[in-house]
Amino acid sequence: MLPAQTDSILLWPAGPPLSKPNELVEKTWTTNVMRVKDVTEPKLYTFLPPAGQRNGSSVVICPGGGYRILAIDHEGYAVARWFNKRGITAFVLKYRLPNDEAMDEKAIVPLLDAQQAIRLVRQNAHDWGLDPSKIGIMGFSAGGHLASTVGTHFKEPVGSIADTTSVRPDFMILGYPVVSMLETTTHGGSRKALLGSDPPIDLVRRFSNELQVTPATPPTFIVHSSDDRAVPVENSIRLYQSLVDHGVPAEMHLYESGGHGYGMAESDETLSSWMDRLSDWLKGRDIW
Template sequence: MIQKSGVKLFAYLTILYFTFFGDVSLYAQEVLPVWPNAVPNSIQNKEYKEVLTYDDANEVRGVSKVTYPSLTVYLADGDKSSGASVVICPGGGYSHLAIYKEGYKVAKWFNSIGVSAFVLKYRLPDDLIMKDKSIGPLQDAQEAIRLVRRNAVKWKLDPNKIGIMGFSAGGHLASTLSTLYSEKVYDSEPLSARPDFSILIYPVISMEDGITHKGSRKNLLGENVSADLLDKYSNERQIDINTPPAFLIHAVDDKAVPVENSINYLLRLKENNVPAELHIYESGGHGFGLGREGTNTYWPESLKHWLINNNMAK
């Protein structure tokens, strides 16, 4: 009964959110709970409440303390749709989600090139609401892919053209899904959670000292981490011949997440004969998203051509 009430409350709050914050509702078709029933690996905590941040125009820009993960649906217009789709994981160091800049805004761009998009508001790892915080985000990402694949016919999507995209720590989640998609982290139906391609934007890839983003590692794995856990979530080490093709973006002057994260991922993909493309820019720093000035400004155009060449966009 408690869980059903929580789901009803989630649906009610979703309606309120889209009633008052119309910048998203003008474009998104619907918001779906990732877990319509019980959320796996969860601990009930009434004091743990979702927090939204706003800009000067009172539009939502970020979210933290996510308890009920969701997918915000942006379907491409039928006559423009390529049938491809992508689940987008915003970044934020596994402490918050930059859900507008690295979520809703990006989804609208995908629609402009005929690709449907789904913004994943995933749970951020926290011992206060999770029995094992290291697997919480991966559970949400796996189920998000399964949810899209399950509804592919309904949404007129190709179930073999479903990708994952991630920015910064969201890039770590996207690359974790790309390498650990078959990891049994919850009781699931026999439907593949493997993304067909991945798009990694200034991603955290490794948990290794020297190149990892320490905040992301601490939030996901904690302070005292075993060597086995560091190895498991250093995603460049988990690549094999079945890892999805990847498109990567990074700036040399990124002070938060060193460019070596993307370089090492590319090299391991190459070793395993997995198709990949990496664009390294002279400037841009970290978190440039869409529209910041610098040599990185036109990365969406490069991504568009990559998607077209791989038959993912018209």
């Protein structure tokens, strides 16, 4: 359940670009985690620290779910509340999931929504008491793929958007991320959902974000587990090496065990220490 101070903002008040008539109805349900699917009206949920405690930094959080669902609580709302306790304003992004029935060019629609989220936060930074040069992107699993796409594809924003506000995030935080779409490295379900069953190699390479790093890619923090059987740890290793090769400040923490999908891992004393490492990194970069 969302706290009282949380509000939601439509990304596209005039209607989402690239949408087409469809019969999808958004669904939210909880088994072991809260899930959302069939998103047709993308939104930003705002999590504002109490007045007087905001330090000007902010982060847009992209929940994961294989580009099929959004694990919106433990990879979204709960993480946003953690940031709020540290004076950082957080925004949880409920983005559209690739669907041929509901949209054209499904491969770029999640990126279109995520870039719009960065755009809106930067445009409205003054109203929220934010520093427009301290806006980050965070993502878990497939949401980590989306976040790393935002962090490597900002030079030429997707969609026919006239607004020239920068969509480059100022830092990236990636939790057990899908990074590559190369068949030997990727998470097969995420690749199929985003790119289709037999995507052309140029599309595969375009969305293999370890291949898209440049010196302008923002500083990045990565966490992953060696025993991740869903998203191979090689995704993070390849991205980290590419960041280092391009002179981008990067920090990576690999845990021997932990599997996949643990969010903040609050019930695991060892694994949850990754949030302490993130705290140190945020302080070192003057974000917290």
